Amino acid sequence: MSEQIIEAKNISKYFHDPVKVKVLKEVSFSINKGEFVSITGKSGCGKSTLLYILSTMDTDYEGDLYFDGELLRDKKRDQLAHIRNKKIGFVFQFHYLLPEFSVLKNVMLPGLKLAELSAQEVEHNAMEKLRILGIDDQAKKLANQLSGGQKQRVAIARSLINNPLIIMGDEPTGNLDSKNGLIVFDIFKELAAMGQSLLIVTHDQDFADKTDRIIEMDDGKVIKQ
Amino acid sequence: MASRLILSISKTLLMARLKQSIVAAAGVTFGITMFITLMGFMTGLNSMLDGLILNRTPHIRLYNEVKASEDQPISLSPEYKDHINNIRSIKPRDDGKEIYNGPAIVAALRNDPRVFGVAAKVVAPVFYNVGATDITGSVNGIDVTNEEALFAFSTYVPEGDITDLTNINNSVILGKGLADKMLAEIGDIVPITTARGQQMNLKVVGFYQSGLADVDNITSFASIGTTQKLLGKTDSYLTDIQVKLHDLNLAPALAKEFEAKFGTEAVDIQTANSQFDTGTQIRNIITYSVSIVLLVVAGFGIYNILNMMIYEKMDSIAILKATGFSGNDVRNIFINLSLIIGISGGLLGLGLGFVFQIIIDHLPFETSALPTIKTFPVNYDFKYYLVGIVFALVTTFLAGWFPARKASKIDPVEIIRGK
Ligand SMILES: Nc1ncnc2c1ncn2[C@@H]1O[C@H](COP(=O)(O)OP(=O)(O)O)[C@@H](O)[C@H]1O
Ligand SMILES: [Mg+2]
Numbered sequence: 001m002s003e004q005i006i007e008a009k010n011i012s013k014y015f016h017d018p019v020k021v022k023v024l025k026e027v028s029f030s031i032n033k034g035e036f037v038s039i040t041g042k043s044g045c046g047k048s049t050l051l052y053i054l055s056t057m058d059t060d061y062e063g064d065l066y067f068d069g070e071l072l073r074d075k076k077r078d079q080l081a082h083i084r085n086k087k088i089g090f091v092f093q094f095h096y097l098l099p100e101f102s103v104l105k106n107v108m109l110p111g112l113k114l115a116e117l118s119a120q121e122v123e124h125n126a127m128e129k130l131r132i133l134g135i136d137d138q139a140k141k142l143a144n145q146l147s148g149g150q151k152q153r154v155a156i157a158r159s160l161i162n163n164p165l166i167i168m169g170d171e172p173t174g175n176l177d178s179k180n181g182l183i184v185f186d187i188f189k190e191l192a193a194m195g196q197s198l199l200i201v202t203h204d205q206d207f208a209d210k211t212d213r214i215i216e217m218d219d220g221k222v223i224k225q
Numbered sequence: 226m227a228s229r230l231i232l233s234i235s236k237t238l239l240m241a242r243l244k245q246s247i248v249a250a251a252g253v254t255f256g257i258t259m260f261i262t263l264m265g266f267m268t269g270l271n272s273m274l275d276g277l278i279l280n281r282t283p284h285i286r287l288y289n290e291v292k293a294s295e296d297q298p299i300s301l302s303p304e305y306k307d308h309i310n311n312i313r314s315i316k317p318r319d320d321g322k323e324i325y326n327g328p329a330i331v332a333a334l335r336n337d338p339r340v341f342g343v344a345a346k347v348v349a350p351v352f353y354n355v356g357a358t359d360i361t362g363s364v365n366g367i368d369v370t371n372e373e374a375l376f377a378f379s380t381y382v383p384e385g386d387i388t389d390l391t392n393i394n395n396s397v398i399l400g401k402g403l404a405d406k407m408l409a410e411i412g413d414i415v416p417i418t419t420a421r422g423q424q425m426n427l428k429v430v431g432f433y434q435s436g437l438a439d440v441d442n443i444t445s446f447a448s449i450g451t452t453q454k455l456l457g458k459t460d461s462y463l464t465d466i467q468v469k470l471h472d473l474n475l476a477p478a479l480a481k482e483f484e485a486k487f488g489t490e491a492v493d494i495q496t497a498n499s500q501f502d503t504g505t506q507i508r509n510i511i512t513y514s515v516s517i518v519l520l521v522v523a524g525f526g527i528y529n530i531l532n533m534m535i536y537e538k539m540d541s542i543a544i545l546k547a548t549g550f551s552g553n554d555v556r557n558i559f560i561n562l563s564l565i566i567g568i569s570g571g572l573l574g575l576g577l578g579f580v581f582q583i584i585i586d587h588l589p590f591e592t593s594a595l596p597t598i599k600t601f602p603v604n605y606d607f608k609y610y611l612v613g614i615v616f617a618l619v620t621t622f623l624a625g626w627f628p629a630r631k632a633s634k635i636d637p638v639e640i641i642r643g644k
Binding site for chain 1: 237238240241543546547548550553637
């Protein structure tokens with residue numbers, strides 16, 4: 001068996017507002033290095049909730065979660081922030097760029113925060129990622145001067161800047177028209193071909209069918225993988 | 226590296242909200258400008274008012290009270306020890322106000338290392354003869370050189386030359402108010418009578434103007450020698466010995482020491498002028514309170530804009546956190562923002578404050594009571610600039626701290642899920 005990036009064992013999650021509801025029910029699965037995995041399921045079945053836990057942003061859950069071989073439960077907030085910074089690239093449904101910054105700076109920021117490379121090297125890498133995504137000509141523009149599809153490609157470039165172990169996406173094509181959705185999917189496919197691990201939440205069955213493995217959820221449980 | 230990144234993020238956020246940031250900084254600028262201006266003006270006025278009295282007051286004054294001796298022969302006699310003493314209305318010996326052994330005391334004081342300078346004085350109660358009426362007053366016989374060295378005597382002599390007191394025999398500098406009543410001009414001869422009836426003609430060589438009308442109406446100055454001659458006394462006759470110390474704060478202790486050592490009365494400046502300290506303190510309290518109020522208002526301005534910014538930038542904060550910035554990073558971004566506003570607003574305030582001080586310093590302020598002052602007094606003390614900028618930093622830091630802490634606690638999942 002190849003290296004596991006994520007191993008989830010009996011993850012459960014409750015929401016207490018307005019009444020106590022169990023939205024994730026003993027979810028267990030694992031993701032190996034280099035896999036392109038999609039999570040599908042009906043709206044409201046708990047996909048996003050699961051992804052936020054996997055991405056270390058939500059720490060209020062039961063069960064054991066291993067990321068890159070490490071148990072996450074006892075990590076401090078700053079350590080989790082560092083893991084997100086270095087090892088996880090996140091792409092949201094809405095593009096979530098910083099509107100005050102240029103496209104290039106948006107891509108660079110997580111790299112500058114990691115500070116393993118000089119600012120010049122980070123800038124060089126950021127330009128490289130933008131070129132891969134075909135939007136290097138937009139680098140100097142402000143983030144909110146781009147179209148939706150372009151913004152999502154900037155977000156993908158940003159998720160790639162620190163060469164993460166895994167890229168996670170919460171319906172990254174959900175807010176795009178089919179043409180742009182296809183472009184973004186092709187980009188993921190190319191990244192997967194280069195050995196990048198990806199975990200993408202989607203309710204688009206066509207999208208899911210083209211990935212290596214589908215984790216199907218219903219009502220907080222994994223029903224098929 | 227990390228903090229430079231944080232700083233550059235702060236700057237970008239600030240530039241994106243430049244207008245509000247400038248308004249917030251202007252609040253700080255206004256507060257600091259007012260503080261510097263008010264402080265310089267108020268303390269300038271204070272020290273002028275204090276100087277009016279304190280600069281010409283000796284730190285310790287030695288004199289002799291006219292009173293009967295405590296140790297009367299009858300009480301010293303062992304023979305009558307157990308008897309009742311019925312002697313009343315004992316009269317003091319006739320050495321008046323003379324300080325016994327005056328010149329020797331002056332010499333001893335000059336050798337004391339704690340003493341900065343000594344100026345002896347002879348005060349003679351006199352009548353100034355104005356036509357048919359007499360004005361009661363006094364002639365101060367002064368040691369001109371030392372009086373000038375210790376009390377800047379010439380500052381209060383707008384007309385005439387103080388050295389004429391020693392260079393011209395039987396000369397006098399008249400109080401301005403007195404001279405006006407006597408219609409005396411420089412060069413005139415004025416008649417003066419002592420309380421004992423001796424009369425003498427003195428030549429007017431100048432006018433004295435202290436700014437205190439009560440003093441200027443009855444006082445005149447002559448040399449010690451002239452005054453001794455006027456009183457018909459020898460050249461060892463002194464009534465006051467004025468002492469200036471190196472350290473003003475030693476005055477009360479040294480006054481007691483001199484009293485015991487020289488057998489005279491001694492009064493220190495703190496006892497003689499306690500009310501001036503109180504006035505100064507009250508004026509300072511007023512100034513500080515006004516400035517603090519202004520800065521608190523400025524602080525609220527910053528607090529408001531940061532709160533608003535954080536509310537507007539929820540999404541950005543969530544993104545920063547999702548991509549690996551820690552809560553502390555986010556907090557520092559907003560504290561930096563606040564401090565940039567505080568420092569730039571504060572420095573501008575110092576500059577404007579200085580400009581206002583210069584303007585006030587050039588406003589004409591002429592009053593007959595203060596002959597040497599032509600413009601409003603301003604105190605440019607660096608201390609207030611320091612207090613001002615520290616004040617600005619502390620207020621803006623506090624105003625930034627609470628919103629920044631709120632930002633650091635924002636949970637990115639809440640925001641991202643909210644969409
Ligand atoms: N903050 C919340 N408080 C209470 N219930 C929530 C909250 N967020 C999501 N839920 C509920 O949890 C369930 C799973 O939501 P989510 O993970 O967003 O579903 P999906 O992404 O699969 O559409 C839903 O029933 C939703 O109503
Ligand atoms: Mg969802």
